[in-house]
Amino acid sequence: MMILVTGGSKCGKSRMAETIAVSCERPHYYIATMMPFGEESLAAIERHRAMRRDKGFVTVERYTDLHTLRLPDRGAALLECMGNLCANEMFSANAEHPKEKILQGIAALNAQTELLIIVTNQVGADGVTYPQETMRYIRTLGAINAALAQSADCVIEAVCGLPLVLKGEKPICL
Template sequence: MRTLLVLGGARSGKSRHAQTRAEAEAGALVYVATAQPFDDEMAERIARHRADRGPRWRTIEAPLDLATTIMAETRPDAVLLIDCLTLWASNLIFAERDVDEATAALVGAIGATRGPLILVSNEVGLGIVPDNALARRFRDVAGTINQAVAAAVDEAVFLAAGLPIRLKP
């Protein structure tokens, strides 16, 4: 594994699977969090996840500038885990960033990594069409990012109930 996408639903075991894969690699462990604590529910979830990871992990926050962060942190003896692209998509929309440009920069960074890189993302397009236009926009953006990243990585899995289905290679 050089670059890996872990795709799945909410509570599908994505993050745990990604962490287990990361911890099986040699080297330092760097957790790149895209989450921002907008409310108490989110703040509590972030704190719980950080405690679950334990002290082996160093955490960096990168709600928007993912490509820059990857390029600054990637090195042969460190594993980078980006968790997750779906929140990043949401952050880009709220910050009114150019999503296509940010996605292209991320794809460029994936191709230029000097060590293992694991990206976690939600599949959000398998329910019925959302009522409101913003949710539809978010769903489109998240799906477009997933496709671009899946095409760029060496390996991709889809998690269901904690169990991986191989997408590639």
């Protein structure tokens, strides 16, 4: 079972994804993709850690090369977030084919879990024409999101903390 949770900034995606993850039997893995650099990302990481506290997640930090990740047990995995993983692969690892590499990683992860929840971002709706590299990022993340949605059983857009189901059935825990 694979569920994709998308949405804009601070729209309640994480909380929703966590609620879905903990509805599955343990273990619950949290696959963190944000590199801990800079004051703001550290603050964001701390905020997310506080939110996950007492929910029983095992945190696995993985910034690139998702395809090599091996989880010790089956269970639920929450990957947060695709926007960071995509940026890491494109701009830190300089992956030649970031989309294919990431999708391969997701397929490998999906095969190891009962439930895989992927948090991603909507980044293409501000109407701004950015420099070439940023446009390439928007295009790549958009293509990854579309491919993930195609193989996902359920796609949810978080809007003001509310779940809008774009594909499949709304999980009963929401």
